[in-house]
Amino acid sequence: MEQNILDFGVNYDDDIIKEIAELIDCGHICFLHTEQALVEYYPKDIDLFYGESNPWQDIIDKVAGDQEHYIRIEQMSSFQSFQVMEDFVANKVDSLNFRSSLEETLRRPGPFRHFKYQVEQSAYREAWFDFKSQCNIDWVRLQLADHGV
Numbered sequence: 467m468e469q470n471i472l473d474f475g476v477n478y479d480d481d482i483i484k485e486i487a488e489l490i491d492c493g494h495i496c497f498l499h500t501e502q503a504l505v506e507y508y509p510k511d512i513d514l515f516y517g518e519s520n521p522w523q524d525i526i527d528k529v530a531g532d533q534e535h536y537i538r539i540e541q542m543s544s545f546q547s548f549q550v551m552e553d554f555v556a557n558k559v560d561s562l563n564f565r566s567s568l569e570e571t572l573r574r575p576g577p578f579r580h581f582k583y584q585v586e587q588s589a590y591r592e593a594w595f596d597f598k599s600q601c602n603i604d605w606v607r608l609q610l611a612d613h614g615v
Contacts, residue, residue, distance in 0.1 A: 483610075487602035490541045497529045497536040500615060510541065537613045542605055548572070550601045551581050558593055 485505055486496045494507040506529055508522035520526070529536050542550070551572060559565040571580045585594045 483603055483606050484599075486539055486606045487599065490539060490606070491598070491602050493541070495541075496539040498539060498610070498615075499532075500535050500537060502535075506536070537610065537615060539606055539609050542602075544578075546605075548577065550598060551577070553601075554585075554594060554597050558597055559590060564588060564590065 482498070482503055482505060486498065489496050489505070489507050493510050495510050496505060496507040498505055506525050508525050512520060512522055512526075541547075551568075555565055555568045555572065559568060568581065568584060571577060571584055574580065585591060
């Protein structure tokens with residue numbers, strides 16, 4: 467397995483990068499411990515779900531108490547996620563009819579929900595998941611690079 471050796475002297479293998487990418491895709495905020503290659507996470511909208519009885523409080527406290535060793539990794543913005551959909555349509559959809567349909571979907575209200583429904587009902591379902599997964603992996607790598615890692 468290929469490994470990425472980063473400035474901190476810790477090996478972050480592709481499995482860690484992929485784990486973080488999957489977690490942020492599921493709506494979590496992730497933290498990577500730069501010395502131990504340890505991933506911690508909690509839901510992005512934690513206050514909406516748990517209020518004062520927060521089962522994630524131990525992780526929040528752990529990360530807050532050691533901020534110098536954790537890098538925060540978040541989801542793409544809505545704008546960036548929209549660009550991923552546009553890139554998929556432009557570069558991965560070879561059916562002209564389906565491409566036109568998706569382009570129209572992206573111009574209408576509620577593009578995320580409608581795009582997801584259309585793609586998941588199509589022959590492009592797996593290609594979309596693979597493309598989106600790779601974009602999330604690249605996004606994680608970019609955030610790590612922005613932190614000098």
